[in-house]
Amino acid sequence: MAGRLKQAGLKVTAPRIAALGALAGPGHRTAEAVFSAVTSELPKTSLQAVYGVLAALVDAGLARKIDPAGSPALYETRVGDNHHHRICLNCHAVEDVDCAVGESPCLTPSNMDGFAVQLAEVTFWGTCAACQAASTAAASA
Amino acid sequence: MAGRLKQAGLKVTAPRIAALGALAGPGHRTAEAVFSAVTSELPKTSLQAVYGVLAALVDAGLARKIDPAGSPALYETRVGDNHHHRICLNCHAVEDVDCAVGESPCLTPSNMDGFAVQLAEVTFWGTCAACQAASTAAASA
DNA sequence: ACAGTTGTTTTGAATAACTCAAAACAACTG
DNA sequence: CAGTTGTTTTGAGTTATTCAAAACAACTGT
Structure with a gap:
């Protein structure tokens, strides 16, 4: 350390x-x-x-x-890899997501239009499995 | 309106x-x-x-x-299209970026692992053309 | 046109999450 | 071990935003 x-x-x-x-x-x-x-x-x-x-x-x-x-x-201390996050809109839980497609799918053009990209941040907003289960349970109750 | x-x-x-x-x-x-x-x-x-x-x-x-x-x-009022943003780390200017690759390149798996993605947010952080120009000018001065 | 209902805006205050600055202090260098 | 550089404490302040209650205005039906 x-x-x-x-x-x-x-x-x-x-x-x-x-x-x-x-x-x-x-x-x-x-x-x-x-x-x-x-x-x-x-x-x-x-x-x-x-x-x-x-x-x-x-x-x-x-x-x-x-x-x-x-x-x-x-x-977080997971650094150096180009990984992203998914966040539940309901409970705000955050989980890591590996870059699935290709190598650096998200860093696509590293220089668009004179803009020098240094970091591409991807965040998936949605509903986590637990909150989906909870809400369908509530709906059927 | x-x-x-x-x-x-x-x-x-x-x-x-x-x-x-x-x-x-x-x-x-x-x-x-x-x-x-x-x-x-x-x-x-x-x-x-x-x-x-x-x-x-x-x-x-x-x-x-x-x-x-x-x-x-x-x-912003540009809604309904899946567009993203690039932000200059130096001057904080924000510009729109169209999704370049494919149709919805960023929404890749819409359901990973039970997580239901509702929105994929992509932000490119970097240096805009103007700030690059300004910093090379300053360096050579 | 008008009264009622529902949703909006005002007014007033409060808060979370940081950030700033100066002084006291502790790590590393030789 | 003394000096320098960078870190931590102490104390205060700020920005962007949210909350709540009361006054008010837009739409609905008549």
Whole structure:
């Protein structure tokens, strides 16, 4: 964990190690969730420090930030692959989606019209399986 | 304008007509921009009313809302086609991008894994032609 | 044209999620 | 171990938006 920070050119500090720990594993966490995880280990850590740490991690390429409309930003440590997200309009659950078609299906023309594309963000909005089940159950009740 | 509202099942009110007028034509407007346009015509209109109007228009399918990370939400009246956006990381300019590949390239599997996709949102982040020109000019100065 | 109903707008306030800045402090360098 | 650079704390502030209650206006049927 510390090594990863060092490699990225970041100073190794306790809040950063704790934040990386909190983000480890699959899934997506809000800044608030990372803050709770970090403070359970390092109670004096401030929320602002967590925002700073997360920004540093994103800058360094150790984390990725996604910012779904209408929800707080989420952070994940799955970086480097061109993967996307699907978000349930009902329960706001976020799940990863691999790029299915071809290699980088979404980055299509990397330069259209003089515009230099650096990142293509794809978000699928819809209804997750659980919420579909719940709503058909409610309808038939 | 009024007919469009009526067709959509909305009551025809002055703020709604003015807001539709403010959104007419190409481009994207913030709620604040719509508010200024509306108040120049109807000075007593409140900002909250504009938010209400915009929400109603989006609900009725007469407008579309996009919510770029780090900027206020934008509204446009180009609806019904599956078009996307490119946003300059530097100047935050937003432009429309037609779906280039195939018919609905981005809606790929409309049902993956039990997840019912209702909308695929694609955003290209990068540097617009103007900002590229400006930055190379600055570099060579 | 008019009263009633339903939905809209005003008014007033509140909130979530961040962001900014200055000072105290801690990691890494040599 | 001293110095430099970058991080974290402390404290405050902001933007974009939402909520709620009351006043009001558009459409419906007569």
